[in-house]
Amino acid sequence: MYEIEIITQIVVPLPVITLFLLLSFYVKKFLKNVKKNEKLAWTLIFIHPSAHKALKILTLTALIFNLGWALRSITDFFFIKIPFLGPATTYLVLIGLIYFFKTLVKITKEK
């Protein structure tokens, strides 16, 4: 039992660290693209249909993330353990953020 707990404590943060670092990489890249020509970059984002889609996906993942954490507290309180509910929703919202910024990088890179 103790070993499982330790393994969980090590295995769960590994993807989170990778996703956080990947996210900071894409945001930095996006900020770099925006800095080159701010007006053009934002106009491109505005007219591109995939920007709206990516924002929608991001909001949905954020919704699931928040619902997951709220649900986790309720289930925990009633002594029902749902393993990986918290981490899984965290992975999801991070993937949503990465997808959003990746789309913005793609749009601003086009021109």
Added chain:
Amino acid sequence: MKESIKLFLKIFVISSIIFIPLEFIYYYVQDTYGIEASYYICWLTEDITFFVLGTISFVICLNFYKLLKAKEEISMIGFLLKPEEMTENSKLIYYASLFSGIGWSIYLIILSMFLDVIPNSINKRILEMIGDIFLFVSIFFAITILFTFNRWLKRLRKYV
């Protein structure tokens, strides 16, 4: 740049305001009523915190999504009219993700360093303190999401 750092510090202070009483209650109960009681209190206080944060963020995100879905043609204008604010928000997400990534890495490194000590329970407080990093970073990230979506929602509402 300054605005995003200000926001980062604001979230940091809010996270600390939530985090410090949680820690204080936990260690106080542990010293006064023993380890069993402290685990129960820790469970209760942390669950309530995450439930409140999760529910508030859920409501904000739900409203944002509804607005986004109903006003497809106008929703991106909200961002376009204030591109500098969106840039600041992107910077905030950049700093927050870097901070969280570093925080989780430190948590993992310290945990790995003390792996041989933990099974013998030589110092149980070490394990608890490592867990504190995890808790603080989680609260910080949750509040960042809450803050970002709240700002986006406010901006969208203004233009719809």
